[in-house]
Amino acid sequence: MTRWGTTAAAVSLLALGLSACATTGTTAKPQASAKPAEKAEAKPLPKGLDGEASSGFPSTYAPLPSRPTAFVGATVLTATGQQIDNGVVVVQDGKIVAVGGPETAIPAGVTTVDAKGKWITPGIIDSHSHLGVYPSPGVSAKSDGNEATDPNTAQVWAEHSVWPQDPGFNRARAGGVTTLQILPGSANLFGGRSVTLKNVPSTTMQGMKFPGAPYGLKMACGENPKRVYGSKNRSPSTAMGNVFGYRKAWIDAADYARKWDDYRAKKEKGEKADAPKRDLQLETLAGVLKGEILVQNHCYRGDEMAVMIDVAKEFGYKITMFHHAVESYKVAPLLAKEGICSATWASWTGFKMESLDGVDSNAAMVWKAGACVVIHSDDPIMTQRLNQEAAIAMTAGNKIGYGVTRAEAIKWITANPAKAMGIADKTGSLEAGKAGDIVVWSSDPFSVYAKAEQVYIDGALTYDRNDKRYQPKSDFELGQPGQGAFN
Template sequence: MGEGFRRVRSGVAVVTACAMLGACATDGVARPKADGAPAKAAATTPGKAYSRDPFPSTYRPYAGVPTLITNVTIYDGEGGKIERGQILLADGKIVALGQTVDVPAGALVIDGAKKYVTPGIIDVHSHLGNYPSPGVQANSDGNEATSPVTADVWAEHSVWPQDPGFSRALANGGVTTLQILPGSANLFGGRSVVLKNVYARTAQGMKFPGAPYGLKMACGENPKRVYGAKGRQPSTRMGNVAVNRQTWARAAEYKRRWDKYEKEGGEPPTRDIGMDTLRGVLTGEILVQNHCYRADEMAIVMDMAKEFGYKVTAFHHAVEAYKIGDLLKANGTCAAVWADWWGFKMESYDAISENLALLDNAGACAMIHSDDANGIQRLNQEVAKALAAGRRAGMTISDAQAWRWLTYNPAQALGIADKTGSLKPGKMADVVLWNNDPFSVYSRPEKVWVDGALLYDANNPRLRPVSDFELGQPGSGDVK
């Protein structure tokens, strides 16, 4: 096995791996043919400071080759299924899919008999890179638990690209895109970032180009426990809401001053990094991703959002979301849930395994998520559990419809459904070839493409990355 792929997440080795591929989705190493200048930050004028990104994406797709997968069962991610179909990838995009497609000369042809093709899985809630392996205190950078309001912190500034969890999520779970969020000790935890699951030396080299930022918020037990234990507000759920409302009132005033300045000129207001983020939420440029368990609290948060003129894009964990599926649908708010996690604290006790299916049945935008470095490697199996629970309860949901919970709905919640999340011509070729039914515990990814480039191949030792922090596994070539 080539050293570049065995040790792909150590500094020099990333360069080696990229050179072997002939391209690199990072920040200057061995790129594919020129496709324009690197992304540049907007001019550093005082106006629009909240939306200017001083840490822009330098992501560049790996070089791929035109590839046709034929004789395969396809789930398109939006509820469609094609039996014995074909799908063509070229120039980093989905070109065509159907029973037969036109194939360019020289394309790589893969026989997918008895196999399945799906869009790459999207995990809307992850802490990879912020809580990386090895899991030691020195690497614990996911939660700035020093104040209930830390809207000024950005998760990307803690992302360690060498976290072996990224490789595991790609190879074991077929995860091609993920949102990295700050932790949930704070009412306002800071900005989240959306990453492509590619090898890079820097967080900027992994940033999903054009993806909106998110704002991590939290309600319930976590913030009241963390700060109440310090003898400060909030120590109750009403304290949570009070601090939230006061902070949003400050943000509205901050926005008013900046709006006035941008319209009329004069002396610019004093810049506040945290308020920049909240102003971005109030203008709709930054999406609220809210940790919340109880149905009553989710309803209160949606009312608070109306009071201050913003929208909650998604509630995460949301174990009681099944109680308010109609409210979520009416407010256009998604719910990201687990299949069957429950009982680890009081606000998680009223969970039911039919949650995801009931939300879908109510017409709400619903999806699976991990919040876990192990769970991200088997999100397909988590959906299989939720799907089985829904069917036992009498709901008719096809496998193809359930795949929306893994790809298209998360893409909607991240504001990137026009780019990825389903197999439609013109979208990014983020694709997984499964060796069998992807809802079986016996199935796993055989090949994974990101932007049409083959980044994982179970049959090619050179494309089976192993981290510096893992011993070799039987069959990997590292163990005799």
């Protein structure tokens, strides 16, 4: 359970044939049937046994109460390439209804917020988070992010490890993060499914689950999967062993998908058919081959990215995003051609061999090549300051003359991760019809001094730096000393 403040009322203000034989007194003879008996229809498989159940488990997310609001006078970064000075953003019924300059019409009955001197951006989206699956405090009892039991654990789902009481969610919200993609770890070639969460206080994972967001499949290339199992004399222990593992898995998945397709085709024709046994591992992989699940691929080195692209082409699936990707600058034209995003940091380099050639200007160089750039965290502290990490990357690019503007760099932590997570039609930019996911900053968000003063999710105030009623705590934090406002 979460605690919002002194009373629940403070939040509620933001609002919600029987047949018989004929006889003649003698023994009746059965009548000849006029037509052959109809075949009994086969009963459908229970949902849990049918291979199409891979669409996933339901979300119970419901937006918090909100009220129509117009933010007036701020510098607005829309994440569509615009910076609007003295801008206006209008939110109603949880959706953005208008964005523009001072001439923008404000509907009657809308509460006006004077935002002069402030900056407004879309809510920050962290495309690579382990909050909830590696929660704070970091103890073994809650270490649920890596199913390090086999090179292929595509059958596990990160949502089944999420602990919604992780205090890290509250810390991230105080840094402007409104949406997160929670990934399983990278000990495996196939680590399992990701889940996308709305960063709202909730007693259950289902209450945070982003409605309609597609699943991702976490894959990993490079050092991690080959070192975890090589010491146990289990494949893989080399880079070529990694690639064999991917290819074998995709062959098995394609065969599995064909069996289900053949079964359904026969059923549609009224032919006798036995359903294949449902296999959760192959079901996830088959979902990728059918384009239903997005591939989120941990991969540092440029040459290994090129190999992963070859594997994807062999089996007809698409890589959505390379994660960590510190060498994307080496293959930036290839990534632009293939339409693959690179999720990276600005300055996390040199901490292991595959990160040795990282450069601070990586993100800017990829952007300059016309490819999609994302700044992610992979860290419970950095997720609180993704705006600053994007600022470092932007500044590094501008030092070598690229001229990256704030209007472009804000996309790296908003619109682009939304695109790579399959939710760009719902959030990630300030456009009419999209969710009212908004951050009001004290100053230029690319300044080290900027603070997220207010955070709105679907138009509802979910964090206010100056109002303790909107500084929620998890049950885990209750009664602990020093748990005041986030600073």
